[in-house]
Amino acid sequence: MGNTFISPAIIRGEVIESNLLEFGGRGGDISFLAPDPAQLIDRLPLASPGQMQDLYELSFEDILDFLQELGGQLAFDKNPWIQQAFEQSLQTAPTTEPIMRGFYTHMPAMFDKERIRRWCNMSIPIEYLEGWVEKQVEQTQVAIRAYGSRALHIIAGNGPVLGALTLIRGAITRSDTIIKVPSNDPFTTAAIARTMCDFAPDHPITKHLAVAYWRGGDEALEKKLYQPHNIEKIVAWGGFASVKHVTKYIQPGLELISLDPKxxxxxxxxxxxxxxxxxxxxxxxxxxxxxxxxxxxxxxxxxxxxxxxxxxxxxxxxxxxxxxxxxxxxxxxxxxxxxxxxxxxxxxxxxxxxxxxxxxxxxxxxxxxxxxxxxxxxxxxxxxxxxxxxxxxxxxxxxxxxxxxxxxxxxxxxxxxxxxxxxxxxxxxxxxxxxxxxxxLGYAFNGPGLVGPQDGIEPLRRMCKWIVTEQPLPSLKPVWERKAGETSLVA
CATH class of the missing domain: 3.40.309.10 (Aldehyde Dehydrogenase; Chain A, domain 2)
Structure with missing residues (x-):
C-alpha cells in the first residue's frame, strides 16, 4: 500500500481528525483516512432552520468582504493546508502536476469580490438576495426575496476548484452548506474549510459549512441524512450512476438539482x-x-x-x-x-x-x-x-x-x-x-467561468427558495364585501 493521508471533517468551525477509518481513493495505489461518517451523521445537518438567522445579519457586502479575505488566505505560496492538499491530490487527481499547480495557484482569483458580484448579477440580481423587492401587480403589492436553503452538495473530483465554487455559491445565497467530497479529491475542500477555521472560526459563513467524506451508496447514513427535516436541496455533480442513485431519496420537501454528466x-x-x-x-x-x-x-x-x-x-x-x-x-x-x-x-x-x-x-x-x-x-x-x-x-x-x-x-x-x-x-x-x-471555438476554458446558466439550468437560482408576500392595494375590494358578479376593483 502506498502513502496514507488524512482527510479531516470540518463541521461548522471545528476540525475533526478522530475516529478515523481507511478509505480507498481513486488514482492507483492510494488510500486515505477520514473520520467515521457514522459518528458525524448527527452533527452534519443544522439543528434548526432558525439558526440561519445569523446569515441574514450579514449584508451582501459583508459576504463579499469575507470571500475576498478568504481568497487572500488561500494564496498557494503562504497556505500550508493548501500546499498539503496539493501534494496529496497529486496522488489521486486525474491530471498532472503542472495542471494541478495551476488550479491551486489561480484559486484565490475565484474569490475576488468584484468578480463574484458580476457573476452573481448574471444569475440573481443582488437586490433579491439583499432584501424584499416590491412590485405592483394589478391591485396587489407583491414582494419577492431569495432565501438560502439547507443544501447538500455532492461534488465531482475532476477539478479542485469545484469545492471552492460550491462554497461561494452557498455563501452568496446565504445557504447552510454540507459538502460531500469525492474520493479522487478528498483534500482540497477540507483545506479551504480549515483555512476558514483558522482565520474566522466564529464567522456565520464558517458556522454554516460542513465538509466530510463518506462512500457513495452508504445507505445507513444516506437514509438518515437525506431527509427534508435535515436538508431541502441536494446538488449532485457526477456520473450517471451516482446521480441516479441520489434520486431514490427525493421526496416532497427535498429537491434534486442535478448537474449530469455531459x-x-x-x-x-x-x-x-x-x-x-x-x-x-x-x-x-x-x-x-x-x-x-x-x-x-x-x-x-x-x-x-x-x-x-x-x-x-x-x-x-x-x-x-x-x-x-x-x-x-x-x-x-x-x-x-x-x-x-x-x-x-x-x-x-x-x-x-x-x-x-x-x-x-x-x-x-x-x-x-x-x-x-x-x-x-x-x-x-x-x-x-x-x-x-x-x-x-x-x-x-x-x-x-x-x-x-x-x-x-x-x-x-x-x-x-x-x-x-x-x-x-x-x-x-x-x-x-x-x-x-x-x-x-478555443474559449471553452478561457471565458468568465461558470457564470449564469450551467447544464441548461440556473443552479444559483435553484439553490434559493423564492419567497413571495402579497398585500392588497386600496383599489382591491375584498371578496367578502362584493356581490356576485361584481368586480373586485373599487370604483
Missing part, C-alpha cells in the same frame, strides 16, 4: 479552412478546447464536425487540419495541458484498432500516450466517441450543418463554434436539439 463537441465551417493562416488558427482553437485540463471536464471537446465536405478534397483538407491540431496540442502551456498521466489502455486499443482501417480513418499521434487526432473519412463520429479522453479528438467531415444536429442532444453541454459568423445560426438550431452552452 459531453461537448465543436462545429467548424468551411471558411475556417479557406487559407493556411485560418486553418492554423482553427487548429490552435481546437487544440485549446481539447487539451484544456487534459480533457477531463464535461466542457472538453471530444468531437469536431468540420464542414469541409466529404469528397476527396474535403478529406485531404481535414487530414491537414488534423496534423495542425496535433502539432498545436503539443505546444499548449504546461499549466493548461500536458501529456496525460496515464493514457487509458482501453481507449488506446480502440485508437490502435483504427490504424488498421486506413481507408476509413487517419490516426495522427498517440503512440506515446501524448494524445491523438482521429480523422474520419465518413460523416460519422467513432462509435466510442463518449469515451474519448486523454487529449484524443475525432475530426468528422460533413457537408452541411443539418448533418451535425443529429449528434446534439440533452447530454451535449458546450458547443464550440468557428467562424463566429456561424454562431447565430448554430446556437438557435442546436439549442432546439439539446445543446446548452455555445462558445467561440
Amino acid at each position: 459531453n461537448s463537441a465543436s462545429i467548424v465551417g468551411a471558411d475556417a479552412l479557406s487559407s493556411p493562416a485560418l486553418r492554423s488558427e482553427t487548429a490552435s482553437r481546437i487544440a485549446a478546447d481539447v487539451g484544456a485540463v487534459n480533457q477531463t471536464a464535461c466542457s472538453s471537446c471530444r468531437v469536431v464536425y468540420v464542414m469541409c465536405g466529404t469528397d476527396d478534397a474535403g478529406i485531404a483538407a481535414l487530414k491537414q487540419l488534423g496534423e495542425d491540431v496535433y502539432a498545436a496540442l503539443l505546444e499548449l502551456p504546461e499549466d493548461f495541458s500536458t501529456t496525460p498521466k496515464a493514457y487509458d489502455p482501453e481507449l488506446k486499443s480502440h485508437v490502435d484498432g483504427l490504424r488498421l482501417m486506413d481507408d476509413w480513418y487517419d490516426i495522427i499521434g498517440g503512440e506515446r500516450g501524448e494524445g491523438a487526432v482521429i480523422v474520419s473519412h465518413m460523416p460519422e463520429a467513432v462509435d466510442f466517441r463518449d469515451y474519448l479522453a486523454d487529449r484524443t479528438v475525432n475530426l468528422v467531415p460533413v457537408d452541411t450543418l443539418d448533418e451535425v444536429l443529429g449528434a446534439v442532444d440533452a447530454y451535449t453541454q458546450t458547443v464550440g463554434v468557428f467562424p463566429d459568423s456561424l454562431m447565430e445560426q448554430v446556437r438557435h438550431k442546436a439549442a432546439l436539439y439539446g445543446g446548452q452552452r455555445f462558445v467561440s
Whole structure:
C-alpha cells in the first residue's frame, strides 16, 4: 500500500481528525483516512432552520468582504493546508502536476469580490438576495426575496476548484452548506474549510459549512441524512450512476438539482479552412478546447464536425487540419495541458484498432500516450466517441450543418463554434436539439467561468427558495364585501 493521508471533517468551525477509518481513493495505489461518517451523521445537518438567522445579519457586502479575505488566505505560496492538499491530490487527481499547480495557484482569483458580484448579477440580481423587492401587480403589492436553503452538495473530483465554487455559491445565497467530497479529491475542500477555521472560526459563513467524506451508496447514513427535516436541496455533480442513485431519496420537501454528466463537441465551417493562416488558427482553437485540463471536464471537446465536405478534397483538407491540431496540442502551456498521466489502455486499443482501417480513418499521434487526432473519412463520429479522453479528438467531415444536429442532444453541454459568423445560426438550431452552452471555438476554458446558466439550468437560482408576500392595494375590494358578479376593483 502506498502513502496514507488524512482527510479531516470540518463541521461548522471545528476540525475533526478522530475516529478515523481507511478509505480507498481513486488514482492507483492510494488510500486515505477520514473520520467515521457514522459518528458525524448527527452533527452534519443544522439543528434548526432558525439558526440561519445569523446569515441574514450579514449584508451582501459583508459576504463579499469575507470571500475576498478568504481568497487572500488561500494564496498557494503562504497556505500550508493548501500546499498539503496539493501534494496529496497529486496522488489521486486525474491530471498532472503542472495542471494541478495551476488550479491551486489561480484559486484565490475565484474569490475576488468584484468578480463574484458580476457573476452573481448574471444569475440573481443582488437586490433579491439583499432584501424584499416590491412590485405592483394589478391591485396587489407583491414582494419577492431569495432565501438560502439547507443544501447538500455532492461534488465531482475532476477539478479542485469545484469545492471552492460550491462554497461561494452557498455563501452568496446565504445557504447552510454540507459538502460531500469525492474520493479522487478528498483534500482540497477540507483545506479551504480549515483555512476558514483558522482565520474566522466564529464567522456565520464558517458556522454554516460542513465538509466530510463518506462512500457513495452508504445507505445507513444516506437514509438518515437525506431527509427534508435535515436538508431541502441536494446538488449532485457526477456520473450517471451516482446521480441516479441520489434520486431514490427525493421526496416532497427535498429537491434534486442535478448537474449530469455531459459531453461537448465543436462545429467548424468551411471558411475556417479557406487559407493556411485560418486553418492554423482553427487548429490552435481546437487544440485549446481539447487539451484544456487534459480533457477531463464535461466542457472538453471530444468531437469536431468540420464542414469541409466529404469528397476527396474535403478529406485531404481535414487530414491537414488534423496534423495542425496535433502539432498545436503539443505546444499548449504546461499549466493548461500536458501529456496525460496515464493514457487509458482501453481507449488506446480502440485508437490502435483504427490504424488498421486506413481507408476509413487517419490516426495522427498517440503512440506515446501524448494524445491523438482521429480523422474520419465518413460523416460519422467513432462509435466510442463518449469515451474519448486523454487529449484524443475525432475530426468528422460533413457537408452541411443539418448533418451535425443529429449528434446534439440533452447530454451535449458546450458547443464550440468557428467562424463566429456561424454562431447565430448554430446556437438557435442546436439549442432546439439539446445543446446548452455555445462558445467561440478555443474559449471553452478561457471565458468568465461558470457564470449564469450551467447544464441548461440556473443552479444559483435553484439553490434559493423564492419567497413571495402579497398585500392588497386600496383599489382591491375584498371578496367578502362584493356581490356576485361584481368586480373586485373599487370604483
